[in-house]
Amino acid sequence: MQQGGGSETEVTWEDQQNINKFGRLNNRLHELEDEIKVSKETNENLEDASNELILTDEDVVRFQIGEVFAHVPKDEVESRIEQMKEVTSKKLEGLEEEKDSVVAQMAELKKILYGKFKDSINLEED
Amino acid sequence: MASSSSSTPHGATERRGIPGAQFVEDVQTYLNQSGLDVNSALAFLQERLQQYKLVEMKLLAQQRDLQAKIPDIEKCVDVVATLQAKKDTGEALIADFEVSEGIYSRARIEDSDSVCLWLGANVMLEYSCEEATALLQKNLENAKASLEVLVADLQFLRDQVTITQVTIARVYNWDVHQRRLRQVATSSADDS
Numbered sequence: 001m002q003q004g005g006g007s008e009t010e011v012t013w014e015d016q017q018n019i020n021k022f023g024r025l026n027n028r029l030h031e032l033e034d035e036i037k038v039s040k041e042t043n044e045n046l047e048d049a050s051n052e053l054i055l056t057d058e059d060v061v062r063f064q065i066g067e068v069f070a071h072v073p074k075d076e077v078e079s080r081i082e083q084m085k086e087v088t089s090k091k092l093e094g095l096e097e098e099k100d101s102v103v104a105q106m107a108e109l110k111k112i113l114y115g116k117f118k119d120s121i122n123l124e125e126d
Numbered sequence: 127m128a129s130s131s132s133s134t135p136h137g138a139t140e141r142r143g144i145p146g147a148q149f150v151e152d153v154q155t156y157l158n159q160s161g162l163d164v165n166s167a168l169a170f171l172q173e174r175l176q177q178y179k180l181v182e183m184k185l186l187a188q189q190r191d192l193q194a195k196i197p198d199i200e201k202c203v204d205v206v207a208t209l210q211a212k213k214d215t216g217e218a219l220i221a222d223f224e225v226s227e228g229i230y231s232r233a234r235i236e237d238s239d240s241v242c243l244w245l246g247a248n249v250m251l252e253y254s255c256e257e258a259t260a261l262l263q264k265n266l267e268n269a270k271a272s273l274e275v276l277v278a279d280l281q282f283l284r285d286q287v288t289i290t291q292v293t294i295a296r297v298y299n300w301d302v303h304q305r306r307l308r309q310v311a312t313s314s315a316d317d318s
Contacts, residue, residue, distance in 0.1 A: 066205035071220040
């Protein structure tokens with residue numbers, strides 16, 4: 001929090017709660033960005049895997065379950081990968097939605113806080 | 127674990143051993159009530175901030191552990207489910223597993239009604255597939271619940287940190303303002 005030049009703007013409990021909420025949202029935003037990155041990577045990997053699968057001519061594929069690679073027939077692997085892709089896509093959608101909501105809420109709070117405190121407060125990413 | 131809260135005016139509740147930061151309505155009143163001068167007050171608040179940071183690091187480490195544990199348990203649930211599914215077809219499951227780093231071997235897993243679960247502390251117990259699934263699910267739920275509580279703790283902690291940082295800034299600004307007023311007062315006294 002930037003230290004202002006001795007201005008007299010009073011900080012009310014409501015202001016403090018807004019500042020706290022902004023902090024929480026900012027943290028959540030960073031977490032979401034990381035989770036989205038991981039989700040996107042997983043999605044790409046699954047895409048690559050299913051592409052490789054189409055190219056291969058073996059009927060038995062070593063599919064990782066837990067720590068071991070089980071011998072699974074190609075068809076089953078295909079459907080498993082499709083299922084995993086669906087789950088990851090849904091998760092990614094949910095994360096993006098949450099991120100949009102968080103960004104919107106942060107913009108609202110910025111307006112309110114800058115409106116009251118102007119230069120005495122710094123809400124930007126360093 | 128119930129969260130204990132002893133509420134006093136505005137936000138000085140404590141949560142599971144983490145002291146709440148008292149919100150300061152008015153800096154002058156706060157300094158009078160605590161009987162501290164500006165520098166002592168700032169020192170006290172800075173120390174509080176350090177304590178909060180320590181607790182935050184501890185909680186973050188616990189969070190990382192839990193976040194690693196949960197996918198592990200999910201993988202185990204997956205394996206047991208696969209074994210159960212294979213049991214119904216009557217075929218053996220052939221799997222490649224890691225013997226040592228980079229070295230894999232093939233295993234043929236026959237039908238089996240039971241699995242062994244590693245419980246930690248060099249203890250491994252045999253369970254039926256159903257019991258194993260139940261136990262693993264319970265562990266998964268517990269881990270997820272603990273994670274939720276931990277996340278709430280961290281949010282509470284971060285709020286207290288923010289309140290303390292804002293209070294430090296306000297006390298400092300108040301002091302600067304007071305000095306300015308005194309300067310103006312003494313310079314106008316000199317002029318007259």
